[in-house]
Amino acid sequence: MYLAHLSLTDFRSYPGLELPLGPGVTVLVGSNGVGKTNVMEAIGYLSTLGSHRVSSDQPLLRFGTEQAFIRARLVRGEQQASVELEINATRANRARINRGNPVRAREILGLVRSVLFAPEDLALVKGEPAVRRRFLDELLVTLEPRHAATRADYDRVLKQRNALLKSARGGRLNEAQESTLDVWDHHLAGTGAELLRARLDLVQRLQPHIDTAYASLTDGSKIARAHYRSTAARPADVVSDDDGAVASAEAPAAVVGQDSGDDAALLADATVEELSALYVEALRAGRRQEAERGLTLVGPHREELELLLGPAPAKGFASHGETWSFALALRLAAYYVLLDDDLSGTQAPVLILDDVFAELDAQRRSRLATIVAGAEQVLVTAAVEGDIPPELHGARVRVLPGTVELDGTHGG
Amino acid sequence: MYEGAVQELIDELGRLPGIGPKSAQRLAFHILEADAGDMQKLAEAITAVKTRVKFCSICGNVSEQDTCSICRDPRRDASVICVVEESKDVMAVERTRSFRGRYHVLGGAISPIDGIGPEKLRIRELLTRLSDDTVQEIIIATDPNVEGEATATYLIRTLKPIGVKVTRLASGLPVGGDLEYADEATLGRAFAGRLAV
Numbered sequence: 001m002y003l004a005h006l007s008l009t010d011f012r013s014y015p016g017l018e019l020p021l022g023p024g025v026t027v028l029v030g031s032n033g034v035g036k037t038n039v040m041e042a043i044g045y046l047s048t049l050g051s052h053r054v055s056s057d058q059p060l061l062r063f064g065t066e067q068a069f070i071r072a073r074l075v076r077g078e079q080q081a082s083v084e085l086e087i088n089a090t091r092a093n094r095a096r097i098n099r100g101n102p103v104r105a106r107e108i109l110g111l112v113r114s115v116l117f118a119p120e121d122l123a124l125v126k127g128e129p130a131v132r133r134r135f136l137d138e139l140l141v142t143l144e145p146r147h148a149a150t151r152a153d154y155d156r157v158l159k160q161r162n163a164l165l166k167s168a169r170g171g172r173l174n175e176a177q178e179s180t181l182d183v184w185d186h187h188l189a190g191t192g193a194e195l196l197r198a199r200l201d202l203v204q205r206l207q208p209h210i211d212t213a214y215a216s217l218t219d220g221s222k223i224a225r226a227h228y229r230s231t232a233a234r235p236a237d238v239v240s241d242d243d244g245a246v247a248s249a250e251a252p253a254a255v256v257g258q259d260s261g262d263d264a265a266l267l268a269d270a271t272v273e274e275l276s277a278l279y280v281e282a283l284r285a286g287r288r289q290e291a292e293r294g295l296t297l298v299g300p301h302r303e304e305l306e307l308l309l310g311p312a313p314a315k316g317f318a319s320h321g322e323t324w325s326f327a328l329a330l331r332l333a334a335y336y337v338l339l340d341d342d343l344s345g346t347q348a349p350v351l352i353l354d355d356v357f358a359e360l361d362a363q364r365r366s367r368l369a370t371i372v373a374g375a376e377q378v379l380v381t382a383a384v385e386g387d388i389p390p391e392l393h394g395a396r397v398r399v400l401p402g403t404v405e406l407d408g409t410h411g412g
Numbered sequence: 413m414y415e416g417a418v419q420e421l422i423d424e425l426g427r428l429p430g431i432g433p434k435s436a437q438r439l440a441f442h443i444l445e446a447d448a449g450d451m452q453k454l455a456e457a458i459t460a461v462k463t464r465v466k467f468c469s470i471c472g473n474v475s476e477q478d479t480c481s482i483c484r485d486p487r488r489d490a491s492v493i494c495v496v497e498e499s500k501d502v503m504a505v506e507r508t509r510s511f512r513g514r515y516h517v518l519g520g521a522i523s524p525i526d527g528i529g530p531e532k533l534r535i536r537e538l539l540t541r542l543s544d545d546t547v548q549e550i551i552i553a554t555d556p557n558v559e560g561e562a563t564a565t566y567l568i569r570t571l572k573p574i575g576v577k578v579t580r581l582a583s584g585l586p587v588g589g590d591l592e593y594a595d596e597a598t599l600g601r602a603f604a605g606r607l608a609v
Contacts, residue, residue: 146596156558164524176531180522183566187558 001076001113001347002377003043009069010062011087012038019404023075025373025394028381028404036381036399040116040354042070043379046085047114047350048138049093049105057087066090074112077346083108110145113349115335117356121327125307125314132305136199139334142349143341147198154191154300161188161296171292181287189279192299193272196230196279199300203228203264205340209333217325217332217367224329225308227262231298232278234263261306324360328368335375348376357387365389418444470541472517472534474499482514489513491548495538495567497521497555505553513551516541521559522566530566542576549577556583556601 008017013035028036041051041060051060061068068087073080084096085105093105123131140147161184168177203226214224267275282298283290290297307314307326314326338349351372357365357380369391372378381399382388398405413419418440426436443451467473468480475481482488482502492513496502502515518533541547552567554560564580571578584602585594594602 144596146600149595149597153558157562160524160558160562164529167524167527176529179569180524180529180566183522183562183569184524186565187562 001074001350003072003112003350004075004080005071005073006039006043007069007071008039008042009071010065011042011068011070012060012062013402014038015062015402017402017404019397020406021377021379022395023377025378025380025392026397027388027392027394028379028397028399029385029388030381030383030399032383034399034401037118037354039399040118040352040379040381043072043112043114043350043352044116045087046070046072046083046108046112047116047142049109050138052116052118052120057093058089060087061089072112077344079346081111083111106145106148109141109148110143113142113338113347114352115331115338115349116352116354117328117331118354119356119359121331121356122323124327124330125318125323129304132307133300133303135330135334136202136305137195139337140198140202142338143202144198147195150191150194150198154188154195157184157187157191158296158299158301160184162294165290165296166294168291168294171288171294173287173291185280185283188296188299189276189283192279193232193276195300196232196267196275196303197270197272199303200228200230200264200267202337203262203305204268205337206330206333207262207264209336210329213332213336213371214325214329216371217328217364218322222310222322224314224326225262226330227306227308228264229261229304229306230263230267230300231282231302232263232275233266321361321364325364328356328364332371351375351378353378353380355381355383357382357389366391467517470537471515472499472519472537473502473515487512490546492551493538493541493547493549494551494553496553497560497563501553511551513549518554518563521554521563523559530563530570533563535567535570539570539574542571542574547576549579552578552580 002023003021006017006019006021008014008019011017017039019039028039030036037053041053044050044052045060054060066089069084070087071082071084073082082098084099085108086094086096086102088094094102095105095108096102097108097111124135137147137151141151161181164177164181164184173181206226210226211224214222270278279298286297296302307330309318309322309326314323318326335349335351338347342348353368353372356368360368366389369389373391373393378392378394380388380392385396395406414422421443422433422436422440425431425439426433428436431439443454464476465474466476466478468475468483469478470483471480473480473482477484489512492511493516494505494511494513495516495518496505497518497520499517502517505511505515516534516538518535518538520528520533522528522530522533538550542550550567550571552564554563554567568578568580582605584598584605585591586598591599
């Protein structure tokens with residue numbers, strides 16, 4: 001699929017913007033601070049209902065306004081579709097598909113498929129586990145929009161359970177609290193297991209692509225892998241650090257003897273019911289610690305996608321260049337998984353490269369450019385023309401403060 | 413800001429659920445301009461509801477007497493109790509006209525965030541109603557959201573050991589709807605709860 005037109009109203013720095021787009025490569029060039037990233041952010045928001053830069057909606061509204069619109073016209077094979085998203089300061093966001101009646105914003109998930117590369121992606125490798133969990137969950141929702149509801153339910157159950165744990169005085173639960181906690185355990189394990197099953201399947205789909213993508217970005221001397229570590233499989237790991245990850249201690253007895261500590265492989269055949277039972281068990285075992293800390297320590301919100309380069313964890317061991325290559329490899333793997341998923345051949349994701357070429361050395365630049373040049377639609381931003389590798393031929397759009405100037409390649 | 417009584421009325425109306433500052437202002441000026449007799453009736457209705465209406469000592473539904481009209485009605489089937497969260501849920505089930513049993517209003521759902529544990533719901537009163545063999549079946553009709561589901565699970569775990577038959581409302585496709593427009597969660601539940609025919 002590709003975007004044929006993007007229109008912004010009161011989004012970030014734009015009172016109004018009309019941007020005709022076409023298939024193939026489009027490069028947006030403009031000096032820093034003129035609003036290139038805002039355009040890319042808007043497309044990313046249509047796709048995931050989240051910004052890669054901020055966690056709340058408020059900064060997305062042009063200063064002093066209460067409402068912003070992102071509108072896009074998409075072309076999928078022979079079909080055209082339009083989608084409109086209304087971002088509200090005080091009310092729930094709403095969406096309209098093909099000028100129909102307003103629906104919940106969540107209904108458009110999965111419609112605009114995109115993969116966004118940005119300088120912030122370094123955090124995929126160097127950042128907290130939460131960044132990698134978000135990477136998995138966003139891709140999950142794009143592939144299967146119903147998981148947005150699974151996530152929302154899980155977060156709600158988690159909040160309720162944490163509130164109950166916090167109400168335990170001095171880390172002690174009375175009998176009534178214990179029996180209520182049993183109930184929340186049951187629901188946390190149930191929704192958590194659904195989320196876990198989906199994440200494990202996704203990690204297995206990503207796995208081969210991560211290595212291929214990493215090899216194609218580098219000279220291929222190191223193997224890149226991603227291992228999922230679940231609190232369901234490693235109850236012993238539950239006592240952990242404070243950033244929400246299970247500690248990467250030695251592998252538990254169950255996986256000793258395998259070279260892989262990947263729970264996605266270990267739990268490949270486990271059903272949702274079996275995973276749920278594992279969570280219930282882990283919750284039971286960790287209950288005293290949880291009561292003491294007033295915090296749920298078991299569940300998908302405490303799990304980690306561990307990235308490995310050769311035998312060593314990428315975090316801390318990879319060089320700056322390797323870290324970049326790994327981050328790009330994860331995004332490319334997401335792109336390949338979406339391509340694999342596109343059985344109709346009309347839903348290939350839009351690739352968005354926001355300011356990434358300036359960060360890369362010449363070799364990685366040209367390799368990345370070669371890989372992405374074949375995508376159905378590629379949108380690239382750069383501060384100066386010189387940052388764009390020659391492999392990326394395509395339309396040029398000059399971005400000026402609050403507006404854009406077309407080179408006339410696409411025209412309406 | 414308006415002067416004295418007008419602003420006070422706007423503030424009070426604005427405290428009601430679903431009423432924002434703009435609506436509160438519109439309502440306040442409507443009251444100001446409306447017929448004095450009509451507004452007197454409104455004021456009396458509010459006072460009356462606060463002084464006369466109590467909660468049924470059996471089921472917890474709103475009632476003007478010690479027990480509500482449903483609990484007093486001998487034609488209602490005393491062997492089936494439908495457990496709901498709020499009094500307004502009683503009205504919702506009543507409108508179906510397909511349930512002839514009695515009710516039990518919990519007064520909410522388990523929600524630790526709001527400090528509501530099972531001890532704050534009328535669960536003990538429900539157990540009291542099961543002390544003899546009159547009641548044969550409990551139908552759990554809590555809301556199909558996270559808190560309602562947790563409450564249902566708690567009730568099932570509490571009631572099952574007693575040996576009474578416990579059932580739950582089915583959840584799934586809305587009547588008169590289209591399959592293609594059902595959201596994934598609803599359709600998923602409908603699949604999980606499909607019936608053999």
